[in-house]
Amino acid sequence: MAEQMGLLIDVSKCTGCRGCQVACKQWNNLPATATAFSGSYENPPRIEGNTWTRVKFTEDRQSNGSVRFLFRKTQCMHCTEASCVAVCATGAATRMENGTVVIDQDKCVGCKNCVVACPFGAVGFDPQTGTSRKCRACYERVANNMPPACVKTCPPGALQSGKREDILAAAGERVSQLKAAGKEAYIYGQKELGGTGVIYVLDAPPKVYGLPENPRPATASVTGNWLGVLVGAGILAFAPFKLLFSDKGSDVENSPGTGVDENA
Amino acid sequence: MHEVNWPALIAVYLFMAGVGVAAFYTGVLADIFSNGRYRRLAKYGAYIGVPMIVIGVLMLLFDLGKPMSFWRLLLNFNASSTMSIGVWLLSAFMVLGGLNALTWLAEEKFAGNSGILGAFKNKPGLRRFTGLVGMPVGLLTAGYTGVLLASTSSSLWSSTPYLGLLFLVSATSTGIAALMLVLAWRKEDFAVIQKLARADALVIVFEIIVFSLLLLALGSGAPEAAAVILKGSYSLVFWLGIVACGLVIPLIVEVYNMFSAKLHTGNDFTVPVVASVLILVGGFLLRYVFLFAGQVSL
Incomplete structure (x- = not known):
């Protein structure tokens, strides 16, 4: 098997600037979406066919009454047991040799099964193209030894890309650092759904960040x-x-x- | 959180596909088990089933983002994809059911001896083969409509192993109801309608059991999803439309009819017609509510 690629998202370094969202839209030539103020700076409200990544804002109220403002970049997790690949009836959704999951826009007919199947809500239907679309981990950039657009742009260095094993090692190191500093720290994505290409370093339990604790592939009950x-x-x-x-x-x-x- | 990805059109499709295949396999099963005594049911089943499936499939294509690329579904088979299995089940059913319906049409008064229909005249072997193979294909298709929803990340749809079974049993009830309506419309033998009503009463009892199992499993496995239909915005439609209108009232009506028919031998079509209409309404609402409530929890 070819080298598996990985993407590290260290939420403890994320400032919620949403530069990754802009970089993603620019590199992938995705149009801006008109949205309304929802009471939070979190915007756009959800991942859609033309919004492949967004920073999720969480207000976590502590027992002492203070509020922690948490940021987590969301996008396709590039699962090993990818639900979109499992349910795809045209063979459009495939897992590439480096672990990146892509939806072939020529083969997709827009049935939206992957949109309802994804455990992370990371696939959206684009009425403009008539297809389901999502983050493709900048497959061509990576193939040309460039980091994904979001990684390239991230000002606080919360994102890091590379071989999955190196990413896991870096995640482990960061978790020890955080724990040494007396903070909570968790790794997410190491084993979930067969191991995901995206690895999170979290400073609060996955549930607080809106991640499913025991994600199941969509075909689990079939x-x-x-x-x-x-x-x-x-x-x-x-x-x-x-x-x-x-x-x-x-x-x-x-x-x-x-x-x-x-x-x- | 997500908007509705599978709209009301899909609920109509799920309903029509269920009615269509169930009318077909009900007719075939009634025919083969009775050694031909209920042959007319097989004919009406084919007449109901084929157009229902064809219209339903056209709706599916219409809902695609790229309807004209539908042929890509036919160039691929993915065993882990319920939709892919469904594509092939629907295709097989359209071919088998279509041929079966042609053998019936060829024997109608308006069909001549020449032309396409003439070629299908007196083909008992073809009719038997397409019926016997189309029947299990139809049963699987009825179940597939539920399994399709279960192969997603919606907790309402995928938390239990009962959704495919529920859709199969519910489809059977609606298929029988469609047959009863056609028989009543054609003023056919009242005894056959009575027989169907009795069969339907059994199916409804089965459906109530499956429904209870599903709700119990949901209650322990995904209580939030269960609450959306039991207590949330869909609860009124659920209790009045699905439970009362689609299950309880038709069951009472059919059971009452069984006993009252023994008392006096009047051929009153009103009772089975009312029961059938209620079952069809309830069957549609079942699919509608599950389709939409399931997307709330996504």
Whole structure:
């Protein structure tokens, strides 16, 4: 397997400047969206087909009444067990050899299954293109040994890109630093969904930052649901259909059957 | 948090696909188990099923971001994708059901001996084959509409293993209801309607059991998602539309009808017609509420 790429997001260094959002829009040639003030500087309100990354603002009220203002850059996590790839019916969503998950815009027909399947809400439908779109970790930049646009622009150095193993090592180091300084520290993305390309260093539990604690791939319950369907189909064929409709012998109009009704 | 990605059109599609395939397999099953006594049900099932599925699939295509690229779905198969499985189930059903319907159409009075329809005249083997293969394809298609929703990250849809089963059982009830309506409209043998009503009563009992299992599983696994339909903005439609109108009242009406029919032998079509309409309304609301409530929790 080729070298797996990684992106480190150290929320303890993020100042919420949203330079990454602008850099992403510029490099990927995405239009600005008109939004209204929502009571928070968090903007735009959600990831959409033409907004692939945004900084999520969280106001975390402490037990002593003070408020911590938390920032987390959100975007596609580039999961190993990628739900979008699993549910894609045209083969548009694929995981590249370096671990980057991309949606081939030529193959996407805009069914929006990946939009509702993503555990992180990181895929959006773009009515302009008629396709589902999301962060592609600046695949071409990385292929040409350049960092993704968001990493390149980040003023406080909260973002870092490289080989996934180096990123994990850097994350581990940062967590020890934070803990040594008497702060909480967590790594997110090391094992979640088979390991994600994006690794977070968090200074509060994942839940506080709005990350699912035990994310499941969208296809997790599919086998169980199909089993239910098969059992149900068997039960229905027997009751009511076989039970009520098989009246052999009683005024059958046609000649007796040819052995189709021996077992339900 | 997210806006609605799968709109009301998809609820209509889920409903029509369920009615269509269920009318088809109900007819086929009734036909084969009765050795041909209920052959007319198989005919009406094919007449209801094929156009329903064709219209439903057109709605699906219309909802695509790039409808004219739909053929890309047919160039690919992804076993982990419920939608991909559904594409192939729907395609298979349209071919099998279509051929089956043609064998019936060929025997109608207006069909001549020449032309396309003439070629399908007196083809019991083709009818039997397409019916027997189309029946399980139809059952799986009815279930797929629920499994499709379950293969997402919506907690309402994906937290339990019962959604596919619920949609299958509910589709069966709506398919039987559609058949009853057609029989009543054609003023067919009242005894056949009675038989269908009895079958439907059993299906509704099954559906109530599955629904209870699903809600119990939701209550423990995803209480917030359960609250959206049980207590939230959809609760009124849920209790009145789905539970009362789609399940309880038709069941009472059908059971009452079973006993009253024994008392007097009048052929009153009103009762099964009312029950059928209520079931169809309830079946649509079930899909509508689940589709929208599921996207609230995304």
